[in-house]
Amino acid sequence: MAVRAALGASRSQLVRQLLIESGLLVLVGGILAVLFSLWSLDAIIALSPRNVPRFHETRIDFVALAFTAGIAALAGVLIGLWPALRISRVGSLSLELHQGAGRAVSEGTSRQRIRAVLVVAQMALALILLAAAGLTLKSFWRAQNAPLGFDPHGVLTMNLSLPKARYPTDESIAAFNAQLIRRLSALPGVSVAAIGANIPFDDAEWDSYVHITGTPEPEHGKEPSAEINIVSPDYFRVLGMPILRGRAFGSQDTYTGPHGTQSRDGFAGIARGVIVDESLVRKFFLGKDPIGQQIDDNQSPKEKHGPPLTVVGVVARTRNEAPGENNVEKFNFPQMYLCSAQCPQDENTLLIRVAQGNPFALVSAIKHEVQALDPDQPVASISTMETNIATSLAARRLIMTLLATFAVLALILASVGLYGVMALTVTQRTRELGIRMALGAARSDVFRLVLNHGAFLISIGIVLGLLGAIAASHALQAVLYGVGALDLPAFAMAIVGLAFIGLFACFLPARRATRVDPVVALRSE
Numbered sequence: 001m002a003v004r005a006a007l008g009a010s011r012s013q014l015v016r017q018l019l020i021e022s023g024l025l026v027l028v029g030g031i032l033a034v035l036f037s038l039w040s041l042d043a044i045i046a047l048s049p050r051n052v053p054r055f056h057e058t059r060i061d062f063v064a065l066a067f068t069a070g071i072a073a074l075a076g077v078l079i080g081l082w083p084a085l086r087i088s089r090v091g092s093l094s095l096e097l098h099q100g101a102g103r104a105v106s107e108g109t110s111r112q113r114i115r116a117v118l119v120v121a122q123m124a125l126a127l128i129l130l131a132a133a134g135l136t137l138k139s140f141w142r143a144q145n146a147p148l149g150f151d152p153h154g155v156l157t158m159n160l161s162l163p164k165a166r167y168p169t170d171e172s173i174a175a176f177n178a179q180l181i182r183r184l185s186a187l188p189g190v191s192v193a194a195i196g197a198n199i200p201f202d203d204a205e206w207d208s209y210v211h212i213t214g215t216p217e218p219e220h221g222k223e224p225s226a227e228i229n230i231v232s233p234d235y236f237r238v239l240g241m242p243i244l245r246g247r248a249f250g251s252q253d254t255y256t257g258p259h260g261t262q263s264r265d266g267f268a269g270i271a272r273g274v275i276v277d278e279s280l281v282r283k284f285f286l287g288k289d290p291i292g293q294q295i296d297d298n299q300s301p302k303e304k305h306g307p308p309l310t311v312v313g314v315v316a317r318t319r320n321e322a323p324g325e326n327n328v329e330k331f332n333f334p335q336m337y338l339c340s341a342q343c344p345q346d347e348n349t350l351l352i353r354v355a356q357g358n359p360f361a362l363v364s365a366i367k368h369e370v371q372a373l374d375p376d377q378p379v380a381s382i383s384t385m386e387t388n389i390a391t392s393l394a395a396r397r398l399i400m401t402l403l404a405t406f407a408v409l410a411l412i413l414a415s416v417g418l419y420g421v422m423a424l425t426v427t428q429r430t431r432e433l434g435i436r437m438a439l440g441a442a443r444s445d446v447f448r449l450v451l452n453h454g455a456f457l458i459s460i461g462i463v464l465g466l467l468g469a470i471a472a473s474h475a476l477q478a479v480l481y482g483v484g485a486l487d488l489p490a491f492a493m494a495i496v497g498l499a500f501i502g503l504f505a506c507f508l509p510a511r512r513a514t515r516v517d518p519v520v521a522l523r524s525e
Contacts, residue, residue, distance in 0.1 A: 123461025149318030454506030
């Protein structure tokens with residue numbers, strides 16, 4: 001700048017040049033950012049949960065482009081403003097030219113410290129994002145591999161909603177369901193078929209008051225609850241859930257008429273059987289044999305409107321929704337299974353276990369059987385149980401992917417910044433390094449000197465980043481499953497990864513420092 005001033009450039013011309021240079025840099029960066037966002041948008045939408053309203057309509061429109069252009073312009077002004085202000089404060093640019101060589105050598109006080117602070121901040125932020133990405137990655141893996149309590153492979157699902165106009169009574173619903181299950185079970189390629197309401201991973205939540213007959217009534221407001229699942233007898237075969245004690249639903253658990261029922265949504269029949277899971281047995285029966293015991297399942301002890309349930313079987317605990325998604329309590333929520341023949345529901349999910357091959361190959365045959373019973377009855381939400389489980393983890397997958405992407409970008413920026421600072425440091429210390437080598441320093445000593453300087457910056461960044469990562473991990477605790485806020489392996493991998501990339505960024509400048517010719521270095525300004 002001082003040379004340009006000596007050749008006749010005015011201060012305004014110098015300031016304009018700095019702003020133009022910084023503007024060109026951010027322009028190229030902004031264009032690359034827009035191109036990258038256009039490329040990555042489809043990937044983000046593909047990874048997003050399907051149940052987020054209108055998320056799939058996300059587009060990069062004029063508003064997004066204008067916002068990007070505004071941020072880029074602001075960055076360009078801020079980048080060019082600091083050196084421009086510095087030039088405006090210099091009393092004599094010719095004096096700056098005269099003192100430039102000496103200042104270049106002794107510059108390591110203020111501007112080098114500023115660059116070092118910026119690099120340390122980049123390293124710290126990169127470590128925070130790396131640790132967060134590691135925590136969410138480990139959490140996603142554990143959520144994806146958490147035990148389900150059933151076998152989802154080869155199970156086709158589709159929703160069935162019977163209209164009240166054509167199926168006004170419990171008897172008509174029960175008859176349609178029974179005929180449909182018989183027809184589907186007879187199809188070639190179908191191993192077993194069933195129906196269920198509030199099945200795993202269908203976003204429904206039904207729960208009911210639970211009271212073991214013969215035990216003291218609980219205090220008001222402290223009534224225990226259990227989640228209700230209404231299923232046909234072969235439901236447990238479809239999902240591969242063995243009966244641990246007692247029996248499954250059978251012919252004795254059929255629809256017996258509307259006695260004791262107040263509405264079509266109430267529970268029908270007099271002797272109602274129920275199958276419970278292990279967690280309910282442990283929580284309410286306290287070591288007693290649950291088979292034959294009776295349970296009141298009304299919404300509250302003051303709203304008794306039907307006969308109690310008789311426990312006929314026990315199954316293993318299952319998951320009914322994605323683990324760790326704001327359902328920490330529901331992870332241990334007891335489950336009760338009622339027989340659909342005694343509690344007919346007009347909205348059910350068909351579950352078909354295929355003998356082999358692609359489950360979707362049977363969709364047309366299943367639709368044909370449904371329409372053979374009712375030509376006006378549609379089926380909806382055709383999927384597989386594995387797809388339903390994957391969809392329930394989509395939000396967790398999206399968070400993990402975004403954090404991992406930001407962490408990689410931050411790591412790249414931090415390593416490039418560190419490389420730039422170290423390369424500039426080697427350039428500015430060329431004379432010093434030449435003197436050291438002229439006085440007998442070995443090339444390995446020079447290499448170690450430069451590398452130690454980079455390692456010092458990396459270490460400070462790691463320490464500060466570790467403190468920030470600890471704070472960030474507590475903020476992420478709500479979306480983590482099976483991973484503690486201070487998970488040592490995740491933090492260790494983030495630290496090792498950052499240190500390795502950082503030292504690699506220092507390697508090239510350090511190697512270039514060892515190639516300094518002492519004679520040339522002593523003549524340099």
